[in-house]
Amino acid sequence: MTTPSAPPYPVHWEADIVLRDGGIAHVRPITPHDAQRLVSFYEKVSDESKYYRFFAPYPRLSDRDVHRFTHHDYNDRVGLAATIGGEFIATVRYDRTEGSQAEVAFLVQDAHQGRGVASALMEHIAAVARERGIRRFIAEVLPANRKMIKVFTDVGYTQERSFTDGVVRLEFDLEPTDASVAVMRAREQRAEARSVKRLLAPRSVAVIGAGRRPGGVGRTLLHNLTAAGFTGAVYAVNRSFPEKQAVLDGVPAHRSLAAIVEPVDLAVIAVPPENVPAAVAECGEHGVRTLLVITSDYAESGPEGRERQRELVRQARSYGMRVVGPNAFGILNTAPEVRLNASLSPELPAAGRLGLFTQSGAIGIALLTGLHRRGAGLSSFVSAGNRADVSGNDILQYWHDDPATDAALMYLETIGNPRKFTRLARRTAAVKPVVVVKGARHSGAVPPGHTVPPTRIPDSTVSALFRQAGIIRVGTVTELIDVGLLLSSQPLPIGGRVAILGNSESLGLLAYDACLTAGLDPVAPLDLTTSATPTDFRTALTGALDDRACDAVVVTAIPRVGSESLPGPESGDDPALAAALCDAVGEAAGGSAAKPVAVVHLALDRMAGRLGTTGSRIPAYPAAERAVRALAEAVAYTRWRRDAAKPGKVPEFDDVEHAAAAAEVTRLLHGAPGRVVTLEEPAAAALLARYGIAVRQSLPAPDAGAALEAAGRLGYPVALKTTAPHLRHRADLGGVRLDIADEDDLKRAYEELTARLGKPGELQLVVQAMARRGVDTVVRATVDPAAGAVLSFGLAGAPSELLGDIAHRLVPVTDRDATELVRSIRGAPLLFGWRGSEPVDTGALEELLLRVSLLVDDLPEVVAVGLEPVVVAQRGLTVLGATVRLAQPPARTDLGPRALSSF
Known part of the structure; x- marks a missing residue:
């Protein structure tokens, strides 16, 4: 007699999920080793929830229950658990009743109800059931258990509902429908957006690794947090601090997180890599919500570092925490009620309407510097480093309905989930622009530390798919800023007709030529002459904005005659001109005359800062080509949005x-x-x-006789061609003969091809009727x-x-x-x-x-x-x-x- 072996554990059913409130849970199959976890979980469930599950008082699980609920064949009987910190917070199971039908039931710990655990488990148990050939679920629920009824009815599957013997009976098909997919994606968006909001708007931050010696990474991060005026609580944590609470840079300093009585939302980890696991465990035990890991020497350093990175994410998620990094530059949130600078940037940028995500710290620094020089501000900034967990997809989910962000700028080197990225970008682009510059565009150039699935799609195809999704793809970091400034500060153009005005005929002609090159429809430039005053500019701009024959305006400016902006000690500025332009745009804003305006300036370098920091926020460019290119992208984006509506x-x-x-x-x-x-x-x-x-239809022609017979069946004129794989795409070799009119022509063509290219068997010749x-x-x-x-x-x-x-x-x-x-x-x-x-x-x-x-x-x-x-x-x-x-x-x-x- 042999003992049946245990069914193999379906490891591919394991998954980490984001809950409704932004927290993390782990879903996995229940095993016989979970008996004690199940008992402990059941003890924490209220009597009311137990009654709803079993339809009767059920204070404790019997040994037989525990065995039944932990032993599954992973086919006809399956149980899944949602866990945090290794402990069960919810369970779901199905039992096949007949054929492709099964009964399903849930139980959620009361402390975790309302977090969307049951809805997420429903998605996972349904996917498992479909994999095992089950196409229909049956659930019986007491009428008073409204929460569970809502879980079933809101899922979006096709269902039937009945009421018998005091029990609500729900039956639903498990094939995904448009409604069920829409429900799943809406829940995904809300959950992932909230997980990012927890990251960007913490109520308290602890810097782990903030040393007493100035100049270290941890101490720098601590200083940047306090200098930015973060509105929440800040703590410094370092093992070298004395047992008794100390003070560092004006904030409480502790030897460990455990010594902090208050909750900590965000922990910034800046300790050597060998100390990170202990720091993560301490954060998990303290209930920290999110981690920002500045520490490097992970996947970017090779196979051993890659394994450390996997373990970092695995450990953090087991405690329900999300991770930015490792090897991250940091995060910023300029909202007045937050003022978060948890980064290596020495200053918090001004508040603005641009969201910025980058996978590179160096590029992040360049972008922050470039925006600052041009007087632009940010709403939020995430530099994700190796993006082992939080990625650009998560940030897009947050930006989609973030009222503080009008345009999203992204520097990407790899895309971990292209299918999801294009889906999210398309949805976000329908309400606000998404501008992307893609580094590492060529195969084999994936940066160290980035683990991405293989793709055979060339970069040109990626560009086409980006355009289909409404993503504005630009080639350089400079263009990323150029386009972002225009889209975040100006109304969208309704068309491509461009008015050009300014005090330089040559600069106006350059702008005119640039418009034609970009596919826009420019009006002949209006030359105000070099003696034009700010009032002249204002009058001309107001007229252009009122003109229904144009959709956008490009203003060109050089230092005017007699002004202090001519070369000298105070060169590069014309505050009166900046004020005049802003006044004209401000008067048109919000009305029928509102149109995008871009300023091209030469030898007026300070103009960009003046125009970018005023209420009208006019983008300024040092070259006509750059301004027009940004405007052309705005026109194309407007066209895409109009088409996307239909x-x-x-x-x-x-x-x-x-x-x-x-x-x-x-x-x-x-x-x-x-x-x-x-x-x-x-x-x-x-x-x-x-x-x-x-x-x-084509007929094989292994010899001349077969070719003649095939042509006789198909009828002349015919074509004779090779189909061998090595010749199929070699039109230059002449492997095709067309318009063969009769038998003599066919014999001659057959002899020519075989004499020139090889034997008939090698060529795999066929005869086909002419099209x-x-x-x-x-x-x-x-x-x-x-x-x-x-x-x-x-x-x-x-x-x-x-x-x-x-x-x-x-x-x-x-x-x-x-x-x-x-x-x-x-x-x-x-x-x-x-x-x-x-x-x-x-x-x-x-x-x-x-x-x-x-x-x-x-x-x-x-x-x-x-x-x-x-x-x-x-x-x-x-x-x-x-x-x-x-x-x-x-x-x-x-x-x-x-x-x-x-x-």
């Missing part, structure tokens, strides 16, 4: 055979080596036909593990490949996306009648793009589709070649339960 729809096609296609994919993958298979024609054509995509002439295009779809499915379109041929003239959109593609995709390549005029040619059927092309998008979105096992060439004629199109690759799809984390990224 995003289009994903159409449905009556002739799509989804079920048959899914069954065919399953059959083709079954037994395939490595569960990966590349379909050549005709298998690819058969699958594509299920989605209404017709591929022109109507048109424009040759290429349609592709690929699935990247990090970014998801991407649809690409371009013209066929080497020039498009060499020039990178290929457009991309994330799947699923809407009808509007398809229209834009066709028109966004530089070669698009060839499709619309360039130089007198007949326009081709772009409507048929757009429908093909939509069908390919639908195929890839419906069938996640389809990881690559290539249609080449697609000949688009005046009426209709013909797909002449097709390949499809099938594989087990990467996990769709964006549709799974909420969870923080793993480490």
Whole structure:
């Protein structure tokens, strides 16, 4: 007799989650080793909650209960627990009743009710159930247990509700719906935003590692906190302090956190790496909410440091704490009620409307300095270092509805979760601009310390996907500031018509040329002459703002004749001119005349500071090209927001055979080596036909006789072409013969190809009926593990490949996306009648793009589709070649339960 072995522990069900109040909990399967934890947890649950769970008084768990609730097969019976500090705070379990149906029940410790624990556990147990083939949950709840009823009814799944024998019975399907995904993402946004708010608006801060010797990192951080006028309590912590409470820089100094009687919201850790674990444990025991780890020598230092970093995050999360860093520069919050400078920056910037996130301390310093010089302020700043936990995604969640932030600026070197980042950026960009500069753009340039999933997407594709999400991508840190200043201080332009005025004809012409280069529509510059007074500027600017024929104004300024701004000891300033410009803009603000204004100045370096610190906050630039580039980005962003309000729809096609296609994919993958298979024609054509995509039939021609027979079946004229993989994309080798009119032409073409390129078996020759002439295009779809499915379109041929003239959109593609995709390549005029040619059927092309998008979105096992060439004629199109690759799809984390990224 053998004892059945214990089922394997499903480690992939473990996850860290952010709760409604911003705290952290760990979700994991319950094991037999959790018996004592379960008993201790149950003892802390109120009698009322126990009654609601078991429908009767149930003061304690019997040994049989404990065994049943801790022993699972992880298939028909599953239990999950939410833990903090290793202790249970909530449990959920399901028991399969029959087939694909199971009963589900929750129990949440009373002290943690209202934190969204049950809602988060619901998402995770539903994902587990779907993985194990369960498609429907049943829950029975007492009518008085309104909180639990709300958990079930608010989840967004399709459900039925009934009332029998004094019990509310809820039944719901577990397949994600638009409503359930929307509910999950809304909860995610609120929770992650609150976790960041806890970080940026603490009521108390402790600096661990603040030494008595001036100049150290900890002492510097302490000084910066107090010098900024932080409105909360500040504590210094260092083992070298005396037992009795001391004072350092005017704040209480203690040997340990335990000696601090009051709660601590944020702990800034600046101790050697070997002392960090003890400091984190002390923070956890004291109930600290968030950690800012300045200490370096983690993942950026190599494999050992990477493991220290993983352990740091694991330890912090086990106590319910989030982490900024390690190797972080710090965080800032300029709100008057906070005034937080927990960073290595010696000064707290002025309050402003810009939010700033950076993954580099050096870039953070450069950005803070650049903004200060131009008189701009910040709302908040996070320099996340190795961003082992808190990332740019979290900050976007916070900025989305932060009333103090009008524009978000981000310096990114890597994107840990591109799919989530583009989703969050799109949502944020719908209400406020998101401007990004991406460092380390080329493969192999990932900075030390950044652990990110692999991606095959080239940087040009990333730019296209950013544009689709409404992200304003710029090339340099300087442009990041230029664009951010304009977007945070000026109204959005309703169009691209630009008025130019100033006291320098040459500078006005430079601005005019820059507008044309940027695709804007400038009006002929108005030259006020070098003797123009501030009053002249004000009058001209007021007139331009009142003029309905323009949408934005560029003011150019050089030192005026007779002013003190001409070269001399007081050069570089013209306070009267700055005041006049601000007055004109201030009068127009909030009314129908409100338009964006940018000032271009030469030899007036102090103007930027004056214009940036006044109430009107006009952005100023030392070069016309920089001002116009920022304005052009604002125009493009306005256009995107206008289009985003009408995003289009994903159409449905009556002739799509989804079920048959899914069954065919399953059959083709079954037994395939490595569960990966590349379909050549005709298998690819058969699958594509299920989605209404017709591929022109081709017949093999292993010898000349077979070629003649194939041509006889298809009918002349025909094409003879090679299909060998090493020749497929080598049009320069001449592996295709077109318009073959008869048998003699076909014999001659066959002999020429085999004589020039190789034996028939090597060339894999085929015969295909000729298609109507048109424009040759290429349609592709690929699935990247990090970014998801991407649809690409371009013209066929080497020039498009060499020039990178290929457009991309994330799947699923809407009808509007398809229209834009066709028109966004530089070669698009060839499709619309360039130089007198007949326009081709772009409507048929757009429908093909939509069908390919639908195929890839419906069938996640389809990881690559290539249609080449697609000949688009005046009426209709013909797909002449097709390949499809099938594989087990990467996990769709964006549709799974909420969870923080793993480490």
